[in-house]
Amino acid sequence: MKTIFRFFDIVLRELNIIVRKNRIYGFCMVVFxxxxxxxxxxxxxxxxxxxxxxxVVDHDDSATSRGLIRSLDAMQNSRVMYRFASVTxxxxxxxxxxxxxYLYIPDGTxxxxxxxRQPNISYYYTMTCMTAGSMVSKDLKTISTLGSxxxxxxTLSAKGASDEQIRAALQxxxxxxxxxxxxxxxxxxxxxxxxxxxxxxxxxxxxxxYSLGMEMKFDSGKEWLARAGGNIVVAILGKFIVHALxxxxxxxCYQYYIFxxxxxxxxxxTWSIVRLTLLQVAASIGFGIFAFGLMPSMRMSMSIxxxxxxxxxxxxxxxxxxxxxxxxxxxxxxxxxxRHYWMLYQSTVLNGFPVIDVWFHxxxxxxxxxxxxxxxxxxxxxxxxxxxxx
Amino acid sequence: MSIFRKLKxxxxxxxxxxxxxxxxxxxxxxxxxxxxxxxxxxxxxxxxIYNNETLRETPVVVVDQSHSALSRQFIxxxxxxPDVDVKYYASDLDEARSLVSRQIVKxxxxxxxxxxxxxxxxxxxxxSVYCDMSLMLAYKAVYQTAMxxxxxxxxxxxxxxxxxxxxxxxxxxxxxxxxxxxxxFNPSGGYGSCVLPAVLMLLRNGQLIPDDxxxxxxxxxxxxxxxxxxxxxxxxxxxxxxxxxxxxxxxxQLADGKTLLAMLLPYTMACIFFGMTVSCLVxxxxxxxxxxxxxxxxxxxxxxxxxxxxxxxxxxxxxSWLFPSTFGVRAFIRANSMGASVSQILPEIRILxxxxxxxLGMACVVYAYQKRLARKHVKTVTxxxxxxxxxxx
Numbered sequence: 001m002k003t004i005f006r007f008f009d010i011v012l013r014e015l016n017i018i019v020r021k022n023r024i025y026g027f028c029m030v031v032f033x034x035x036x037x038x039x040x041x042x043x044x045x046x047x048x049x050x051x052x053x054x055x056v057v058d059h060d061d062s063a064t065s066r067g068l069i070r071s072l073d074a075m076q077n078s079r080v081m082y083r084f085a086s087v088t089x090x091x092x093x094x095x096x097x098x099x100x101x102y103l104y105i106p107d108g109t110x111x112x113x114x115x116x117r118q119p120n121i122s123y124y125y126t127m128t129c130m131t132a133g134s135m136v137s138k139d140l141k142t143i144s145t146l147g148s149x150x151x152x153x154x155t156l157s158a159k160g161a162s163d164e165q166i167r168a169a170l171q172x173x174x175x176x177x178x179x180x181x182x183x184x185x186x187x188x189x190x191x192x193x194x195x196x197x198x199x200x201x202x203x204x205x206x207x208x209x210y211s212l213g214m215e216m217k218f219d220s221g222k223e224w225l226a227r228a229g230g231n232i233v234v235a236i237l238g239k240f241i242v243h244a245l246x247x248x249x250x251x252x253c254y255q256y257y258i259f260x261x262x263x264x265x266x267x268x269x270t271w272s273i274v275r276l277t278l279l280q281v282a283a284s285i286g287f288g289i290f291a292f293g294l295m296p297s298m299r300m301s302m303s304i305x306x307x308x309x310x311x312x313x314x315x316x317x318x319x320x321x322x323x324x325x326x327x328x329x330x331x332x333x334x335x336x337x338x339r340h341y342w343m344l345y346q347s348t349v350l351n352g353f354p355v356i357d358v359w360f361h362x363x364x365x366x367x368x369x370x371x372x373x374x375x376x377x378x379x380x381x382x383x384x385x386x387x388x389x390x
Numbered sequence: 391m392s393i394f395r396k397l398k399x400x401x402x403x404x405x406x407x408x409x410x411x412x413x414x415x416x417x418x419x420x421x422x423x424x425x426x427x428x429x430x431x432x433x434x435x436x437x438x439i440y441n442n443e444t445l446r447e448t449p450v451v452v453v454d455q456s457h458s459a460l461s462r463q464f465i466x467x468x469x470x471x472p473d474v475d476v477k478y479y480a481s482d483l484d485e486a487r488s489l490v491s492r493q494i495v496k497x498x499x500x501x502x503x504x505x506x507x508x509x510x511x512x513x514x515x516x517x518s519v520y521c522d523m524s525l526m527l528a529y530k531a532v533y534q535t536a537m538x539x540x541x542x543x544x545x546x547x548x549x550x551x552x553x554x555x556x557x558x559x560x561x562x563x564x565x566x567x568x569x570x571x572x573x574x575f576n577p578s579g580g581y582g583s584c585v586l587p588a589v590l591m592l593l594r595n596g597q598l599i600p601d602d603x604x605x606x607x608x609x610x611x612x613x614x615x616x617x618x619x620x621x622x623x624x625x626x627x628x629x630x631x632x633x634x635x636x637x638x639x640x641x642x643q644l645a646d647g648k649t650l651l652a653m654l655l656p657y658t659m660a661c662i663f664f665g666m667t668v669s670c671l672v673x674x675x676x677x678x679x680x681x682x683x684x685x686x687x688x689x690x691x692x693x694x695x696x697x698x699x700x701x702x703x704x705x706x707x708x709x710s711w712l713f714p715s716t717f718g719v720r721a722f723i724r725a726n727s728m729g730a731s732v733s734q735i736l737p738e739i740r741i742l743x744x745x746x747x748x749x750l751g752m753a754c755v756v757y758a759y760q761k762r763l764a765r766k767h768v769k770t771v772t773x774x775x776x777x778x779x780x781x782x783x
Contacts, residue, residue, distance in 0.1 A: 011471055032684045039688050042703055049701040095730035097720065100698065116562050122570040130725050137571055144569030153564045168514040172547045173540040176516045176532055182523035190526055251751035313687070314439050321525050324445040329438065344625035353491035
């Protein structure tokens, strides 16, 4: 009974710190996450980059070349913004960052095409921005197929073939793509759902280390422990249950916003989201406490958890897949909580697969939650005996 | 006091602050970590992560319901590409789906039972491709491989039907119009070459936040003294990041020394003064870290490297003008990866100079204000916890 009272005493104490004493908690727990969600969802609102500026160098100046340019302009991803007189001019514009790509149609393209002499057209695009580069290059591939097909289509329809026959004759084998759980191929759906949780996890771990460090810095750790009756478990649980609850609330709001207001696709049910969020919060805070326990110095533990969690954003394999990394890095990816979060997310929430298929990642997150258990005594010792060194 | 003596005194103060700051940087393990470990270690690690650049041999499962020579040819063609590896054959879609669920494969090729029949009847046949959309790169590999192979197979079938006499005629039938596609400035289409320079530059933004506030006289002198100290460290880091790391990992490196200097000088200065201005806004120096963490990923997006610049909404364009990293990264990428000359990145360089000047002014104002505040505070209250860190001398 006494323990329960003490527990609530600690909870009230922590609430007081978060709400009244130090404003940075409010910023990190509510203001920054809200800003982040707003930032990513508005920034990536288009889903796919559209109407990227490109240029053309048309030396042919024929009806065919103009037709090609028009249909390129009509594509979803490209917009013909400039017409250049020469390739040099086009390259300069690319280096100045005005265009992402240019199409070069040399003199005599149309006449060669008509007479069956296989003309060449070239398409130059910059890959310094991968997203833009792959978008515009995709449009080119469509255009070149269309250019080739235009000739065959004209011949066949002159012979009196029906549309269906023409289609079958030009392209006997076609592909029917099913983009499961993200039919638009939207980057908003795939990036927002990694970056926002990733940065939130970073904040949770950082704040855990920070709040322990602050106890030490202002020498309030002794008072904190005394109010918990010298029981470090009660002290830690009471302190971090408050963090966990606030973050849970914030994350549920974020989930509600993206899934129910913005209608992000998901095939998993509500329970899969709740389970994932609980694990996410617990594992991140556990990691932060563990970092502090390893190095009971505010600076070091905060640096460690922030560096580690930022690294996690790259190591989770959402942008560049883990399978493509060097084997030592593949093994290392297990050490990042975000990696497990993301595996669980894409499997159970996005694709709606049963959790048993990714059980190992679930166990890993539980393990991160339990990590502080190893350093409880060290934290207690640090609170009682260490002196803060600035 | 003569002007000469005043100048001398001024200079002495600046140099004194420089020395003190340098000492503090070396003594403070937290600062040291962000000034040395991060710029030295992170680029190496990031370069390592993205070292392989492209995803090869994405595992897929095939559901072949046609069991014909044509369907087998299609599967073999896909398997022979560098991007896709046909790992499993499943008897139906459910079985294939469970393989995706267990993260064993990234996509499913379903070849319907009437695949060969339709082709032989002269109708259009369809291959269904089911992609796991959680990995954009895997999706691209799975989908594009199928597209390319379907196109190649179509061309092959058309050649057979055309009844040509020569190989040249066959080539024309397959491809009446040849389109060369040339990826510039990042030939392998690699991930590393594209993201890294930006990350490198951004790290510089983060590490240059000086903290703490010793009570030196004259805000102007303090600002210059600190700038000299951080400029010294920053110059080394900048040289390392912009010249050594790209060479170690053989990333494109097209800029000459003059161009690099022309953009790195204003960028470093803008970063230092920006850092000073921001560091005055926070109460505890640890909070700087929380702030940097918060802004670093959005800043990367605002540079237009991972998300195209032309697709950034207008409001965020406005916000991006506040940060030196936006223009520093753009100028660096254009100069180093795309070989732009100084005149081609002149707009960015100009903005960086403007930012450097503006943040210098702001840093002076903020320091002066903070000092007045500190003096007032010392007079009235002695509670130091509410104030900026008291210095430890």
